[in-house]
Amino acid sequence: xxxxxxxxxxxxxxxxxxxxxxxxxxxxxxxxxxxxxxxxxxxxxxxxxxxxxxxxxxxxxxxxxxxxxxxxxxxxxxxxxxxxxxxxxxxxxxxxxxxxxxxxxxxxxxx
Amino acid sequence: xxxxxxxxxxxxxxxxxxxxxxxxxxxxxxxxxxxxxxxxxxxxxxxxxxxxxxxxxxxxxxxxxxxxxxxxxxxxxxxxxxxxxxxxxxxxxxxxxxxxxxxxxxxxxxxxxxxx
Numbered sequence: 199x200x201x202x203x204x205x206x207x208x209x210x211x212x213x214x215x216x217x218x219x220x221x222x223x224x225x226x227x228x229x230x231x232x233x234x235x236x237x238x239x240x241x242x243x244x245x246x247x248x249x250x251x252x253x254x255x256x257x258x259x260x261x262x263x264x265x266x267x268x269x270x271x272x273x274x275x276x277x278x279x280x281x282x283x284x285x286x287x288x289x290x291x292x293x294x295x296x297x298x299x300x301x302x303x304x305x306x307x308x309x
Numbered sequence: 310x311x312x313x314x315x316x317x318x319x320x321x322x323x324x325x326x327x328x329x330x331x332x333x334x335x336x337x338x339x340x341x342x343x344x345x346x347x348x349x350x351x352x353x354x355x356x357x358x359x360x361x362x363x364x365x366x367x368x369x370x371x372x373x374x375x376x377x378x379x380x381x382x383x384x385x386x387x388x389x390x391x392x393x394x395x396x397x398x399x400x401x402x403x404x405x406x407x408x409x410x411x412x413x414x415x416x417x418x419x420x421x422x423x424x425x
Contacts, residue, residue: 302350
């Protein structure tokens with residue numbers, strides 16, 4: 199079975215602190231991995247993606263993620279968050295012409 | 310990146326009526342479009358995949374007669390919620406890809422449907 203698991207439904211963090219949002223996937227074949235951000239009542243915006251090559255991927259707004267094949271993980275990190283990063287974050291992988299999304303992690307940045 | 314426009318962003322309709330949601334790719338030809346439904350505090354649930362010029366492929370459990378999908382051109386797909394009921398109230402999001410898309414999906418801004 200193919201699936202994406204986001205281990206934390208909510209992550210509260212103070213402004214300027216580092217954050218890590220966890221994502222694990224299950225697939226029997228190679229996958230393309232993505233992180234998307236969703237602001238209230240809006241669609242999804244691509245933060246970053248891993249297709250191949252370097253396992254450390256840098257995205258927009260200072261986010262980065264590391265692909266770990268042995269641990270089947272693709273955790274999202276940011277060294278210093280801002281209030282404006284408050285949003286919901288979705289991990290996803292693409293395979294066989296479909297996207298599989300995790301359940302989402304709500305990042306709440308507090309002043 | 311490519312732009313996908315979804316319209317309307319919000320719609321309120323009476324129970325029993327039908328509502329059409331449009332998804333347009335503005336600067337590329339979308340051979341494949343996906344329709345998702347997002348429940349409160351939940352992830353995106355793929356409803357169907359539509360390919361231009363052919364019938365949509367619905368996911369298991371999605372009523373094809375209730376959620377009519379048309380992908381008549383390379384830039385437009387529509388989702389019609391027929392005989393809407395309050396339980397159809399949800400956030401609907403489309404995404405689109407061009408030929409050979411296997412690395413990214415471009416998402417519309419979503420439609421908040423409320424059936425009263």
